[in-house]
Amino acid sequence: MDPRLHAEPVVSIAAVFEADYSRLCRLAYLLTGDGTRAEEIVMEAFVRSLAKWRTVREPSAYVRRTVVRLSSNRRRRAFLERRQSFTREPVTKPGEPVDHVLAAVRALPPRQRAAVVLRYWEDMSEADIASALGCAPGTVKSQLAKARVALEAALTNEEDR
C-alpha cells in the first residue's frame, strides 16, 4: 500500500477521497454531463493530487480545482468524446421530460458552465471560483454575466413556445 495514502500529518488523501468523492463526482457530472467521465476525472484529480499532497494547504479545495480544470480541459474533453462517442448514453432519454434549465446550462461554453455550476450549485464566492478556474475575479464576473444572459434568453425562448 502506498504510504502516502495514509501517512499525511494533517489530513490523509484517503480521508479526503472518502469524504469528497461523491460530491466531486456530482460536480464533474454537472460540468461534463457524463457520469462515467465524471468518475474518471475525479479519480484522475486524486491521482494527480497525490504527487503534491504534502505541499497543499487546502487539500479538498485543491482536488476540486483539479476536477474543474480537468472538466474544462478542451483537449481532454475532445479525446474523451471521441473515445466514448459510440458508448455514451444520451443525456435525456426518449419520453423523459426535458429540463430546459439544465439543457441551457449544458449548452453554455465550458468556462461559463463551470462558473455557473460553482456559483449556483457549490455556492462559491467569485474569488473562490476565480481560484478554481485559475482566472481573475473580474473574469468570473464577466463569465457569469454572459452566462446569465444566455440562460435568460434560452429560457425565454422556451417559455414563448
Next chain:
Amino acid sequence: MSFEDRIRDALGRAADENHAGTPRAEALERAVSRRQRKLALTGGGIAAVLLVVGLAVALPRDSRTPQARLDAAGRPIDAADTTTTDNGPPVGSVNGEQTTTTRGATVSPSGTAYAPPASVVYPSATTVAPPRATTTSAPPSTNDTVMVSQDDNGKTFTLRPGQHLVVSLSDPGWRWSEPDTDNSTVLARTAVSANPGSDHVTASFDAKKTGQAHVSASKDAPCRAANPPCMTPTYLWQITVNVT
C-alpha cells in the same frame, strides 16, 4: 421562483441523478498503481528507444557502411592524395598515366579519353594511384629483412643485395591480389601466402642485384567478383625498391 433559484434547483436535481457511490480508499490505491504501471511502461519504452538511438550513433561509421571508400592506405578517400569529381571514383592511372575518373569516363591530363565499356563495370585498369609523396629508406626491421605493410604505400625503400623484403598487406573487407615485382632480376619473389584473394596476403622478396624495382598489389571490394559486379574502384598499392 427566481431565475437563480431555478438554476439551483435544476442543478441540484441533475446532480442527484448521478449516483456515484463512495468507494473505499483501495479504489484510489488501485488507480495509483495503474498510473505507476503506465509510467513504468512509458519509461521503459522511452529507455528502449534511447538505447537504440544511442547504439546507432555510437556505432562507427565504417561498420555501418562496410564498403566505405578508403584509399590504399586504409584512410578515408577524402584524406588521400586523390581528386574526386561529383562523388565519382578518385584519381587513377591508366597505362602508367595519371588520370581522373568522372562518372564513366577516364581522362588523362593530355585529354585522351578512355571510354568505359557499355556495362557499368569500370575497366580493370581503373585503379587508384599510390600517393606521389615518397619516403626514402624506411629503417629495416632486421639487418637482413625489411618488413612493409599497407601503410607504406607509395614509399621508397633501399635494400642491399642479399636482403629480404617481406610484404604483409591486410585490410578487412577487401580482397588483395598477390604482390609482385616488375623487375625480378633486381627483386625476385621467393614466396607468397597460400590464400591470395583473401583480406590478408604476405609475400617475400629477395634483393638480387643493384637496380630499381616496383612491388605492387591491388585490392578490390568482394562485390567486384559478383555478377553483375559493383563499380567500386580497384585500389593500387605500390612501393619502390632501390637495390644499391
